[in-house]
Amino acid sequence: MSSAILREVGLRDGLQSIARVLPTEHKLAWLRGAHAAGLREIEVGSFVPARLLPQLADTAELVAVARTLPGLVTSVLVPNLKGAERAIEVQADLMLLPLSASHAHSLANLRKTPDEVVAEIARIVDLRNSSGSRCRIEVGLSTAFGCTIQGEVKPAEVLRLVQAVLEAGADHVGLADTVGYADPLMVSRLFEQALRVAGDKLNCGHFHDTRGLGLANLMAAWNLGITRFDACLAGIGGCPHAPGASGNIATEDAAWLFASMGVSTGVDIDALLALRAQAAQWLDGETLHGTLWRAGLPKTLRAEALA
Amino acid sequence: MSSAILREVGLRDGLQSIARVLPTEHKLAWLRGAHAAGLREIEVGSFVPARLLPQLADTAELVAVARTLPGLVTSVLVPNLKGAERAIEVQADLMLLPLSASHAHSLANLRKTPDEVVAEIARIVDLRNSSGSRCRIEVGLSTAFGCTIQGEVKPAEVLRLVQAVLEAGADHVGLADTVGYADPLMVSRLFEQALRVAGDKLNCGHFHDTRGLGLANLMAAWNLGITRFDACLAGIGGCPHAPGASGNIATEDAAWLFASMGVSTGVDIDALLALRAQAAQWLDGETLHGTLWRAGLPKTLRAEALA
Secondary structure (H helix, E strand, O other), X not given: OOEOEEEEOHHHHHHHHOXXXXXXXXXXXXXXXXXXXOOOEEEEEEOOOOXXXXXXXXXXXXXXXXXXOOOOEEEEEOOOHHHHHHHHHOOOOEEEEEEEOOHHHHHHHHOOOHHHHHHHHHHHHHHHHHHOOOOEEEEEEEOOOOEOOOEOOOHHHHHHHHHHXXXXXXXXXXXXXXXXXXXXXXXXXXXXXXXXXXXXXXXXXXXXXXXOOHHHHHHHHHOOOOOEEEEEHHHOOOOOOOOOOOOEOEHHHHHHHHHHOOOEOOOOHHXXXXXXXXXHHHOOOOOOOOOHHHHOOOOOOOHHHHO | OOEOEEEEOHHHHHHHHXXXXXXXXXXXXXXXXXXXXXXXXXXXXXXXXXXXXXXXXXXXXXXXXXXXXXOXXXXXXXXXXXXXXXXXXXXXXXXXXXXXXXXXXXXXXXXXXXXXXXXXXXXXXXXXXHHOOOOEEEEEEEOOOOEOOOEOOOHHHHHHHXXXXXXXXXXXXXXXXXXXXXXXXXXXXXXXXXXHHHHHHEEEEEEEOOOOOHHHHHHHHHOOOOOEEEEEHHHOOOOOOOOOOOOEOEHHHHHHHHHHOOOEOOOOHHHHHHHHHHHHHHOOOOOOOOOHXXXXXXXXXXXXXXX
8 A cells, every 4th residue: 555645735825826815714724624634734825925915814823723733744835035934933844935947937926037046945945954943945846847928848947947956955846837737748757857856855746737637647747656746625726927827636636536546645535525515615606626526435436445 | 649539429428418408400510510620530329219318319310410521430329239220220330339347237227237238249240240331349348447336346347248249249349437436547457457358459448537537547548558538528428327427538628638748639629619618508507527628728838839
């Protein structure tokens, strides 16, 4: 029985793409529900200025509660040194630093070139090391498979940046199809090349389901030995600077995929579907995604029987 | 540049699962639109008694028009000898004979045991051969990955039936996840075993997207060399005797998957999306599926650039 890790990023990637500000009490119920359903890595928010993303202004509060949940890796997105200071201050377990492989997306998203972001990552590593913090630093290589603004993103540029952030001292790196341009062949090729550069420091895939290929892309990475994937409850998600990039992989669908294959994720899918139903009420009127919720688990077959 | 065949089965598998009877003129527009969009194999209906499936009562009319469309393989589903007589009479190019690997589903769907169906298939082969018809005979092994009624279906039983129908004289065989129970690992294992039995006579995969795994399952079969897949425009579809088995793979999503990977299907995706929009009007009020239609094709990247 092999295992996989689903990183729930709905509270960050999901909610940042939805205009409404979900009340903190609903977010905390979501966080607790996700933990109770067995998710053990949750990205609870971003340390981005509240004027840019008011939806995530209560990130510190969420971290404080997340840290009390047994066995949970509490992750926050951090766009710059200032955000890293806060992540260290609140004692997050992991900070996810986005780095756009697309020059145009990098400027739109962070107002910095990719190389300027690499330099900032080096400063964040220094800060973390000098502060004595044990917060892990992971770089998410966004727009690694293409960009809605720039179009094509060269694999060579992605690989150069993977190398650069590891040299800058990042602990881990993941590849992200931020805009839903990837297909399984692209995923196989790029992950294979990036694994040669990063080895087991490359340990996350972030796929959107914008055009239906999310789980097929996940499988392509899984087949190369990647075992950790971002996903959002109800398949929400997007990027404020990637128009039309809707829909992460739905956590519940990914959990079913793995359960069916006999791969342990620790997730109680029925509990996750119940949480999805609750989130659907909180997000009433928003477009949700995912497929499993409609049919539910197979009624005449237990996942274990399929393993 | 490799190629794949998408068999559009919406007019049969899709419409049989929808209670309303779509007027023949709309079906003909759908048929012509699918052909104009580049689809070259279309299952236009079933030769099932009209009292059982009034939605498909005009199948002969559709075959007549389909036969005038250049380069089109006209397929019909045929449940028994009587249906086969009609398929031969109207000169369909291909008859698809369903054979449930699940004993319980076979009884519910055709009121025959699987072995009785195999015997009927042998009679159909004899009829075809003695009539001088050139209609190809393909057996679709349904519920090959599990059954909503019976639960588990043993791979050994599937393989036994594959062997039996080839011995009975079927030209080709495909494996169908009629109820959406398959996952990529099951698909890899069963197709691998069945290919050892059937060789290149196994040349079709039929996957439902009931729980979101449709395209991941398709990729698992594609990775083993299977290049022909059933799909329904707008991801409609189901089985009258498989409750909750909603949603075939959406043709437009599968077409995008292949286009993105540089695999030729001959399909003009924009034309297919326009047809989907039209079908959505005809089927107003029905639950449609699929993902690509929402975002459309990538605006800043041509599929060819991804190959």
